[in-house]
Amino acid sequence: xxxxxxxxxxxxxxxxxxxxxxxxxxxxxxxxxxxxxxxxxxxxxxxxxxxxxxxxxxxxxxxxxxxxxxxxxxxxxxxxxxxxxxxxxxxxxxxxxxxxxxxxxxxxxxxxxxxxxxxxxxxxxxxxxxxxxxxxxxxxxxxxxxxxxxxxxxxxxxxxxxxxxxxxxxxxxxxxxxxxxxxxxxxxxxxxxxxxxxxxxxxxxxxxxxxxxxxxxxxxxxxxxxxxxxxxxxxxxxxxxxxxxxxxxxxxxxxxxxxxxxxxxxxxxxxxxxxxxxxxxxxxxxxxxxxxxxxxxxxxxxxxxxxxxxxxxxxxxxxxxxxxxxxxxxxxxxxxxxxxxxxxxxxxxxxxxxxxxxxxxxxxxxxxxxxxxxxxxxxxxxxxxxxxxxxxxxxxxxxxxxxxxxxxxxxxxxxxxxxxxxxxxxxxxxxxxxxxxxxxxxxxxxxxxxxxxxxxxxxxxxxxxxxxxxxxxxxxxxxxxxxxxxxxxxxxxxxxxxxxxxxxxxxxxxxxxxxxxxxxxxxxxxxxxxxxxxxxxxxx
Numbered sequence: 001x002x003x004x005x006x007x008x009x010x011x012x013x014x015x016x017x018x019x020x021x022x023x024x025x026x027x028x029x030x031x032x033x034x035x036x037x038x039x040x041x042x043x044x045x046x047x048x049x050x051x052x053x054x055x056x057x058x059x060x061x062x063x064x065x066x067x068x069x070x071x072x073x074x075x076x077x078x079x080x081x082x083x084x085x086x087x088x089x090x091x092x093x094x095x096x097x098x099x100x101x102x103x104x105x106x107x108x109x110x111x112x113x114x115x116x117x118x119x120x121x122x123x124x125x126x127x128x129x130x131x132x133x134x135x136x137x138x139x140x141x142x143x144x145x146x147x148x149x150x151x152x153x154x155x156x157x158x159x160x161x162x163x164x165x166x167x168x169x170x171x172x173x174x175x176x177x178x179x180x181x182x183x184x185x186x187x188x189x190x191x192x193x194x195x196x197x198x199x200x201x202x203x204x205x206x207x208x209x210x211x212x213x214x215x216x217x218x219x220x221x222x223x224x225x226x227x228x229x230x231x232x233x234x235x236x237x238x239x240x241x242x243x244x245x246x247x248x249x250x251x252x253x254x255x256x257x258x259x260x261x262x263x264x265x266x267x268x269x270x271x272x273x274x275x276x277x278x279x280x281x282x283x284x285x286x287x288x289x290x291x292x293x294x295x296x297x298x299x300x301x302x303x304x305x306x307x308x309x310x311x312x313x314x315x316x317x318x319x320x321x322x323x324x325x326x327x328x329x330x331x332x333x334x335x336x337x338x339x340x341x342x343x344x345x346x347x348x349x350x351x352x353x354x355x356x357x358x359x360x361x362x363x364x365x366x367x368x369x370x371x372x373x374x375x376x377x378x379x380x381x382x383x384x385x386x387x388x389x390x391x392x393x394x395x396x397x398x399x400x401x402x403x404x405x406x407x408x409x410x411x412x413x414x415x416x417x418x419x420x421x422x423x424x425x426x427x428x429x430x431x432x433x434x435x436x437x438x439x440x441x442x443x444x445x446x447x448x449x450x451x452x453x454x455x456x457x458x459x460x461x462x463x464x465x466x467x468x469x470x471x472x473x474x475x476x477x478x479x480x481x482x483x484x485x486x487x488x489x490x491x492x493x494x495x496x497x498x499x500x501x502x503x504x505x506x507x508x509x510x511x512x513x514x515x516x517x518x519x520x521x522x523x524x525x526x527x528x529x530x531x532x533x534x535x536x537x538x539x540x
Contacts, residue, residue: 001256004220004465007140007189007428012247013216020245025095028239029062032215033069033099035237036181037077039213040132043233044177051078052130055176057154058100058109059137059185060087065096066181067136068103075106084110086137086149131176133158135207139182140189140219143427145197146206155185158207180209182219184230189219191431192227192453193424206230215239220255220465224432224453228469252461255433261506263498264540276305277495278345281488282331282364283311284354284380289319291354291379291484294524296326298488301528302510304348304495310340334363341371348374348495352381352403353484362391369395374494374503378403378487386411393443398459400445401500403487409449413439433463446500448490448508450483456504464501466508474515481524486511488528510534 005013017023041048056071058064064085075081089100089109103109127133137154138146146155158178186206188195194206212231214222215238221227222234279299283292292309300307310331311319319328331337340346349368355361361384368375377392382404385392389412396402402412410417413435420435432455440447440457449455452473454466468474489507498506514530515522517537 001259001464003217004223004255004257005217006220009247009249010140010216010219013241013244016247017241017244022244023240025062026098029065029095029099030069031239032066032181032237033073035215035239036066036070036134036179036213037073039235039237040179040211043211043235047130047132048077051080052132053080053082053127054132054134055082055084055127056134057137058083058085059139060092061138061141062093062096063136063139063141063181065093065099066139067134068096068099070134070136070181072099072103072106081107082110083107084154086111086154127176129176133176133178135178135180135185135209137185137207139180139185140221142183142185142188142195145195145425146186147197155207177210178207178232180207180212180231182212182214183221183227184209184212187221187227187230188424188427188429188431189221190428191424191434192221192223192225193429193431194226194230195424195427195429197423197425208232211235213237216241218257220431220433223257223465223467223469224455228452228467231470234470250461252437254463256464258456258464258466258505258509260538261502261509263502264506264535264538273305276303277347277492277497278306278308278343279304279348279350279491279495280308280310280329280340280346281350281353281491282337282355283309283315283319284356285312286314286318288354288356289315289322291481292350293319293322293326294481294484294528295350295353295378295488295491296323297525297528298485299348299350299492299495300326301531302489302492302496302507304492307492307495308346310337333360334367337364337367341367341373346373348376348491350376350378350487350491352376352378353487355380357384365392366395369397369400372397372399374399374491374500376401376403376487376491376494378483379408382408382412389413396443396445398445399494399500400443401448401490401494401504402439402443402445403448403450403483403490403504405450405483409435409439413442416442433457433465437461437463446504448504450486454508456501456508458501462501464505466505466512468512468515472512472516474512476518476520476522477512477515479523482511482515482527485524485527 056067058067071081071083184207210232212234281296283289296307308327312332436449436455436457452468457463493503513534514527518530
């Protein structure tokens with residue numbers, strides 16, 4: 001998997017390379033600027049065929065220095081380039097100042113005008129569809145809301161233009177394309193959240209780009225929160241640090257991007273169904289069995305050798321009419337569940353989907369957790385503990401996975417959710433990664449916090465993001481029952497013997513792949529049925 005970096009980790013990597021004598025800061029800035037130009041021409045090859053016009057908005061730090069390099073390289077390519085600087089050139093960092101001076105030998109730099117009339121304008125007559133506007137204002141170094149800076153006028157101009165083009169693009173509105181260097185200005189690099197004082201409308205809190213070019217590795221903000229929306233499309237440009245010695249980072253501070261699992265072993269001859277585990281999924285009563293049946297189908301399709309649905313007497317006929325390969329057992333209450341659990345071949349359990357709320361569900365959860373077997377708790381199994389989440393935390397163990405969506409997360413971890421949902425006025429802002437790590441530590445087990453930026457964390461700090469964004473966007477997952485299937489996927493992987501963190505990562509990744517494979521029109525029932533084709537595509 002690929003590691004996602006915080007802004008501090010990225011600075012440490014760059015500084016270590018500089019301190020070692022491997023490279024200078026000025027050389028890194030040159031590589032960054034060149035990487036941006038190469039990424040632009042790769043994304044829009046037609047722009048490399050002849051000269052066009054560009055505006056480069058440079059900020060007061062090294063992000064602005066990258067912008068000066070981009071401007072110089074485009075001018076050498078024959079482009080007409082306008083460069084604007086927010087800040088005092090005398091106060092630029094040393095490397096940025098060198099590149100400012102290099103640009104000044106080629107053309108003028110227009111300053112930001114503080115009297116209320118900005119020097120930069122996004123009039124369509126000035127910048128047509130083949131023009132580019134480069135956002136080199138703040139990048140990953142932003143720690144305050146953009147409205148705290150005089151350059152906020154530029155941000156509002158670009159935001160207004162974006163709103164206009166989004167409404168009029170169908171009619172051929174000839175606006176320029178926006179390229180953000182490292183991150184769109186206004187986005188926190190560590191959380192993907194808009195840094196805001198709360199005084200500005202959301203549409204004016206950050207620049208929204210068509211293309212964002214980052215360096216060396218993606219940052220957390222490219223994959224979390226509002227980051228992907230603001231970035232448009234995100235790509236990484238090499239600045240030659242791949243072979244560099246890296247500063248030591250404690251294991252619990254790494255955050256990985258979930259990618260294709262390399263441990264999805266196929267079934268082999270010589271094995272039998274019990275070699276692949278037996279999962280038990282508990283169901284609700286009459287008329288409430290659909291969620292459990294979805295989870296059970298997911299568990300069976302993803303590889304569990306056997307799956308049994310445990311249902312109360314009232315729902316037995318309903319389940320029997322719908323289940324074939326999945327077995328059925330009567331489970332009316334905690335006592336009957338304990339009888340079922342006498343079979344130690346039941347090695348993975350799932351409670352919550354459609355199970356119902358209240359004392360009966362709490363009793364079932366307690367019975368299951370007492371066995372210390374691999375367990376997924378979802379939906380009603382989580383919400384039933386809203387009034388006393390600490391009672392649940394006392395029962396949980398390291399073979400559990402909790403799978404809350406935002407509402408369930410807030411009910412279990414209200415103080416953590418409040419901290420996450422509070423306005424982010426300073427950076428680095430508290431992120432979904434921070435919140436999920438804190439929740440996992442408190443619960444003592446793996447927590448999978450659902451969303452397009454699903455975050456999975458273990459109590460020891462290990463963390464991964466399953467990102468359904470950019471080219472992996474899967475908006476069709478916003479459908480009833482999709483989360484139930486995910487719970488079943490995780491249960492099935494744990495029945496196969498995966499550790500909780502490993503099972504959650506694999507299941508979340510496959511969940512998105514199934515949605516992408518099926519495409520528009522997806523309903524939850526389609527997810528398990530699409531798995532065989534996804535597995536074939538993986539060569540399993």
